[in-house]
Amino acid sequence: xxxxALLNTDALGLRLLGGEDQLDRAVRGVMTTDxxxxxxxxxxxxxxxxxxxxxxxxxxLEPFVRILADAGVSALAVGExxxxxxxxxxxxxxxxxxxxxxxxDESVAxxxxxxxxxxxxxxxxxxxxxxxxDRHRRMMTSGPAGGGPDVVLDLLGSDLDLRAWVLSPTGxxxxxxxxxLPAQVRAELAAAHLAAARTDxxxxxxxxxxxxxxxxxxxHGAGHRxxxxxxxxxxxxxxxxxxxLSDWLLAVEADxxxxxxxxxxxxxxxxxxxxxxxxxxxxxxTVRRRLAQEVLELVQTGAAPTEVAARLRVAAPVLLPGLGxxxxxxxxVARVEWEGGEIEGGPVARSLLEEIxxxxxxxxxxxxxxxxxxxxxxxxxxxxxxxxxxxxxxAVSAEHDGTESGVAADTLLEAVRDPLSAGxxxxxxxxxxxxxxxxxxxxxxxxxxxxxxxxxVAAARPGRVCAAGHHELASHVLLLPFVPDDVRRAFTARLxxxxxxxxxxxxxxxxxxxxxxxxxxxxWTRCAxxxxxxVNTLRYRVGRIEQLTGRDLSRLEDKLDFFLALRMS
Numbered sequence: 001x002x003x004x005a006l007l008n009t010d011a012l013g014l015r016l017l018g019g020e021d022q023l024d025r026a027v028r029g030v031m032t033t034d035x036x037x038x039x040x041x042x043x044x045x046x047x048x049x050x051x052x053x054x055x056x057x058x059x060x061l062e063p064f065v066r067i068l069a070d071a072g073v074s075a076l077a078v079g080e081x082x083x084x085x086x087x088x089x090x091x092x093x094x095x096x097x098x099x100x101x102x103x104x105d106e107s108v109a110x111x112x113x114x115x116x117x118x119x120x121x122x123x124x125x126x127x128x129x130x131x132x133x134d135r136h137r138r139m140m141t142s143g144p145a146g147g148g149p150d151v152v153l154d155l156l157g158s159d160l161d162l163r164a165w166v167l168s169p170t171g172x173x174x175x176x177x178x179x180x181l182p183a184q185v186r187a188e189l190a191a192a193h194l195a196a197a198r199t200d201x202x203x204x205x206x207x208x209x210x211x212x213x214x215x216x217x218x219x220h221g222a223g224h225r226x227x228x229x230x231x232x233x234x235x236x237x238x239x240x241x242x243x244x245l246s247d248w249l250l251a252v253e254a255d256x257x258x259x260x261x262x263x264x265x266x267x268x269x270x271x272x273x274x275x276x277x278x279x280x281x282x283x284x285x286t287v288r289r290r291l292a293q294e295v296l297e298l299v300q301t302g303a304a305p306t307e308v309a310a311r312l313r314v315a316a317p318v319l320l321p322g323l324g325x326x327x328x329x330x331x332x333v334a335r336v337e338w339e340g341g342e343i344e345g346g347p348v349a350r351s352l353l354e355e356i357x358x359x360x361x362x363x364x365x366x367x368x369x370x371x372x373x374x375x376x377x378x379x380x381x382x383x384x385x386x387x388x389x390x391x392x393x394x395a396v397s398a399e400h401d402g403t404e405s406g407v408a409a410d411t412l413l414e415a416v417r418d419p420l421s422a423g424x425x426x427x428x429x430x431x432x433x434x435x436x437x438x439x440x441x442x443x444x445x446x447x448x449x450x451x452x453x454x455x456x457v458a459a460a461r462p463g464r465v466c467a468a469g470h471h472e473l474a475s476h477v478l479l480l481p482f483v484p485d486d487v488r489r490a491f492t493a494r495l496x497x498x499x500x501x502x503x504x505x506x507x508x509x510x511x512x513x514x515x516x517x518x519x520x521x522x523x524w525t526r527c528a529x530x531x532x533x534x535v536n537t538l539r540y541r542v543g544r545i546e547q548l549t550g551r552d553l554s555r556l557e558d559k560l561d562f563f564l565a566l567r568m569s
Contacts, residue, residue: 075099166274
């Protein structure tokens with residue numbers, strides 16, 4: 001559609017402020033933003049809507065207009081609800097860059113303009129998604145009358161005969177037809193999406209899982225943009241690592257390779273509608289994030305336990321509505337690090353930690369789309385490069401050992417490790433630490449330090465995605481990662497190299513025998529049974545181990561040295 005048609009639509013309340021000679025420009029889409037630099041989300045031809053909430057200084061306006069003009073935006077429309085008048089500096093900047101400028105009357109919501117533009121553009125391209133656009137408001141409505149992205153996906157199925165699912169970057173199903181996709185399929189699709197997002201190729205991308213081909217469309221939420229590296233950066237300079245670990249994706253069960261460009265554009269329009277729900281859910285987490293930030297600041301500044309306890313009492317009803325007793329709490333610390341260090345990791349880690357804590361563990365039933373999310377019970381803040389989560393546990397369920405119904409480090413990443421490893425590729429790392437449960441404000445500071453220390457233990461391990469729990473801080477596991485590499489190599493070489501050399505020459509399997517002997521607590525009978533050996537054969541092998549190393553496996557000290565050497569090797 002043309003800008004002139006928009007201006008002539010009285011219901012939109014648009015007032016032309018500049019660019020009368022440019023009214024024949026075509027409008028391909030619409031975008032609402034309150035970012036100073038929205039370039040990475042622009043593809044050209046959009047009507048950009050803004051309330052200028054980001055504007056603090058007249059000098060901010062010229063770079064903003066230049067970014068829009070360079071991206072090929074059709075026009076800029078400024079909401080007048082919060083402004084006495086559109087700034088003159090903005091009008092002049094738009095004139096210099098030949099960018100048409102509109103004012104939007106305070107009585108007209110941006111959603112009304114968005115709905116009108118999307119309906120008209122979709123209608124001109126094809127009529128098969130008119131119903132999706134007609135129900136745009138219904139999709140965004142919360143409560144029983146709404147339906148979120150499921151409304152759009154239902155219409156994709158009924159109008160276009162397309163089955164589609166909205167997935168998180170970890171493969172959690174957010175919306176889609178029932179029955180949903182199997183967990184393994186979701187994980188593989190999320191991994192394929194993250195791997196493709198690391199390339200320079202523009203989506204959508206194709207992935208074949210279990211003999212079925214899917215087309216993957218990224219869902220970019222304008223309000224969910226952690227980790228910006230600069231305010232005035234061209235779209236070509238945007239780093240996908242800033243957002244790929246938090247963006248949703250639309251997985252369509254179809255091969256779009258031969259689709260006409262108009263049909264692809266319609267699906268991209270659907271992702272824009274779904275992005276509204278993404279931003280709505282993200283905005284709903286604002287209160288929980290603020291609560292976590294306040295508690296964290298109190299704990300780190302050494303505030304009195306009574307003050308921290310008061311803040312926790314405020315947080316508990318928000319995170320666990322209807323809870324009768326004060327909950328127990330766990331602390332989870334996450335850190336995302338990229339090689340080069342030019343990307344701010346804290347906001348990225350916060351979004352990712354919210355997602356991980358909301359994902360069901362392996363073996364758990366996938367929550368029905370549209371139902372309450374587990375991460376609606378988690379408050380996550382970030383400080384510097386760290387993200388810190390307060391996870392409430394109902395006191396009744398935490399009475400026994402404090403962790404059975406809570407977060408366990410060894411299962412936390414089991415369901416999300418493969419997709420996240422694909423997104424982190426070969427230049428990123430995610431490390432997490434999990435504390436024990438604490439039942440009072442006095443224990444929260446210790447839980448935070450415990451989680452941080454556990455994360456450092458995880459960081460000392462190899463791998464792109466690692467986690468460690470509080471129970472590992474009371475064992476040798478805590479010490480081994482911090483042994484210097486040269487000491488580690490010298491210690492293991494002195495004890496194990498003679499056995500490895502002997503095994504290579506004679507295929508004697510002395511190393512497996514040593515491992516089994518130690519794991520059997522030195523029991524000859526159990527070890528022989530485990531290895532399917534006669535006891536005399538086992539005694540011969542152990543004797544050979546002692547002869548080659550000069551150690552005595554009946555002595556506790558020598559057993560301990562072998563045990564540590566095997567763990568460090």
